[in-house]
Amino acid sequence: MLTLTNILGIDEKDFINYKIHFAFGANNDPLNEYLLGRFKEYQEYQTKPNFNRKYIISLVNYDRDIWMYAGIFEVLCDPTLDVSSNLYIYQTNLLDIQSDLIGRLFFTYKKDFRASYPRLELMPASENKPADMVVYKIDVNKLSIEDFPGFDKIKISYDILNSIINQDIPTWKNALSKAKGIYLIADTLTGKLYVGSAYGESALWQRWSEYSKNGHGGNKDLRELLKINGDDYKKNFQYSVLEINNLNTSDIYIFERETHWKEILLTRKHGLNSN
Incomplete structure (x- = not known):
């Protein structure tokens, strides 16, 4: 041994x-x-x-x-x-x-x-x-950001997400671009959660690229959180995936699943979703 x-x-x-x-x-x-x-x-x-x-x-x-x-x-x-x-x-x-x-x-x-x-x-x-x-x-290969771990194992900080997007890392881009789905953003300081959905041509990759730019991705609730706590507060965000679907899945179904997860996780009442 x-x-x-x-x-x-x-x-x-x-x-x-x-x-x-x-x-x-x-x-x-x-x-x-x-x-x-x-x-x-x-x-x-x-x-x-x-x-x-x-x-x-x-x-x-x-x-x-x-x-x-x-x-x-x-x-x-x-x-x-x-x-x-x-x-x-x-x-x-x-x-x-x-x-x-x-x-x-x-x-x-x-x-x-x-x-x-x-x-x-x-x-x-x-x-x-x-x-x-x-x-x-x-392992044969050294652990690096290059390695896409699988959707069920994604748990990354804002800094890691930003590095993945800015480097255009192929394994991540290939996987995230081919999946619509429901994702979760956790505020690691307060434990509050935000549920979001990704759809469209590049699905998760496109949506997370928007978060990489500024931390809030255009969402008013997250924008307000950063306005109150400062821009660096986005470094407390952690990203994961709750559910994935293929690109042929209808956007209506994705919206329904987003609502389901908001209700399950109580993110409208206790989290960061206002609608």
């Missing part, structure tokens, strides 16, 4: 030099930052001086109990405290240790303790030691 320390080539006598960073965020922030190529910079800003060892093994939460290898980073110096933000800023260097497996190597590990920065030699009460976490899979 291949474990974390086996595949990374770390001897037990050297555990004292390592910490693990279980990068987890309520809105998938670490995964988004990785996909956008900003994980190193994201990790270097900490609310506490968490990186008090020479090396950091970075693991990004990918799915429940599934962690993606994001590399081993060397901590170059003590952090500086930025008084204005009250954040500790580190300088790190990504090491060439199994770097070809970054974004391809996944571990399975049930993290049943609170610490996000445990010592590698940690021995939790459950005896589920981080050092012994098991390799779940090694």
Whole structure:
């Protein structure tokens, strides 16, 4: 059984030099930052001086109990405290240790303790030691925005959506252009939901392209939300798909399904739909 320390080539006598960073965020922030190529910079800003060892093994939460290898980073110096933000800023260097497996190597590990920065030699009460976490899979290709995950797995932030649209990524464009359907926008700060429908020639791709431009896509309710909270508030939006149909589906049916989902999710009464 291949474990974390086996595949990374770390001897037990050297555990004292390592910490693990279980990068987890309520809105998938670490995964988004990785996909956008900003994980190193994201990790270097900490609310506490968490990186008090020479090396950091970075693991990004990918799915429940599934962690993606994001590399081993060397901590170059003590952090500086930025008084204005009250954040500790580190300088790190990504090491060439199994770097070809970054974004391809996944571990399975049930993290049943609170610490996000445990010592590698940690021995939790459950005896589920981080050092012994098991390799779940090694993908052929590196995880990237290029990969369209399937309609049932779409859960992307505004920044990711904007990158997909601006880069005109073929796998996404091909899929979204061929599907009418019902989509969901979630305000990740308040939990309020907005249900919308996509129809017409390019369907979901066209509709989401409009959201990419400004966050509200011309919708008055979302426009008002951004007017109140500022344009950057759109970065709190999360996009997913509730239901898809082929391009031959009538627009009337799509409207009926949109109404159905608004009623099911109570988005007129408790969400962001006013009609």
